[in-house]
Amino acid sequence: MLKLIQLELIKYKINGYVRVALIAMACIFGLICLIAFNRSEGQAFQDSETLFFAIDTFTKGTFIVFASVLLSRFIIDEYRTKSITVLFMYPINRKKLMIAKLFIVFSFTFISIVLCNLIVGSLMLLLNHFYEFMNETLTVGQVGRQALAIIMNALAASFISLIPLFFGMRKYSTAATIITSVLIVIAIYNVSDGFSLNSIVVIPIALSWIGAIIAYASFRNIERKDINP
């Protein structure tokens, strides 16, 4: 399995995506800075809680869309260009091939979200130390709870990020995949008055289940299906 993942990464030149992900992180950092230092409407972030909430929302939104790009590249494109016929003529279990691809998208998204939260969050706290744009009252307990929240949120978001696969696979369309992801992000992370659909705990949980089921459905029957891209 490790070998299969490695081959996929070579095949689709993962380095380029890592670079883009880093740039995205930098952009999120910049955006958060802009908001934090915009004093025209008073303090943007009252405390670290609202700060982390903002970072987390931007991060998840960005990397769910990013995941749809990865899905297009690693899975949809493979069907669209028919190279899946080459891949599926190898003496390798097709389920494993698909799982390797899904694992890459899932873990790339998960790791990016966690890292981005950690890096941007720490940088902001560091900046606050010098410029004090909010009242910081961070306790050890809060940090622990925040870390756990980030990880759980990232897990949910990574599963949710697989939902666009369902729409993309219908006509092997890259556009459909990416548009679905944008719509999902707008629907669940659209914040008004500090509230978004994502705040209702049931919704991200249900959506992550849907994402997991869609991922499973993409390879469940793949041995018996006609491969007719």
Place this chain on the structure above:
Amino acid sequence: MPMTYVLQTHRLSKSFKGKESVSEVNMKVKQGEIYGFLGPNGAGKTTIMKMLTNLIKPTSGEIELFGEKLTPASYTMLGRIGSIIEYPIFYDKLTAQANLKLHCEYMGYYNKKAIGEALELVQLRGIDGKPVKDFSLGMKQRLGIARAIATKPELLILDEPINGLDPVGIKEIRNLLRILSQEYGISILVSSHLLAEIEQLADTIGVINHGRLIQEVSLEQIRETNAEYIEFQTNDCQKAAYVLTQHLNISNIRVIGNRSIRVYDLSIPLAQMNKALIMNDVALESIHQKNSSLEEYFIGLLNGGEQSA
């Protein structure tokens, strides 16, 4: 000696949305031979090849490869087959070498020389650093063959491998396939809609049209049954037949319609037949010597298939 088949199908059928595109095909490919799949476009050649490589599943019937039944989980069998189905497909942002390297990795074939050798065999040169998307169709075709043979498979399945090649290229590939068959003992299933190509290459021909295998016959056998002949056109066939059989003792003749007569026995020189006919007052309108090309034979088969379908 028992005949061993590398590939057999039993009543293999495939329907798409209720429409049968392959029906009841029983084909047998012998170990080590070149089997030519001949049929017009859309006859079902590619569909059969996709079933052989497990890309699509038969609606009914069975496939036996290397003496074992092919099932959806027959992954190891796929490692013994090299193929081009429909047209050669690559990861076209990668170079030829990178594509072949990936292929060898996926096939579990770790011979460092394999890639260079395969590219040498198909004579693909000067491609270093060039992504496959910049290749011409002919180059892709060569690269496809290189990929198919790189891991020294036991069975090669090549769908229209000479598409997009120039005449020199066609000849090179033909020679290459012969070498692979004769020197490496690889069995080859090759499809084409061009009779002349198959005729020059195959040991056995399977003629397919409208999803049915109309005939499966060894080329040697066809050559025997489709001997050359001389055709006389005359308005007095009866008399001509009489002269040829009685005066010249030729038994192998056939009267076609009432204006022409074919002589299959070529042991007697044409001049002698000609003289005998004229001396017996048979007026000849034309004489035509037919050299055996298989074309008529196959067109006959294909047309026959059309009527019955």
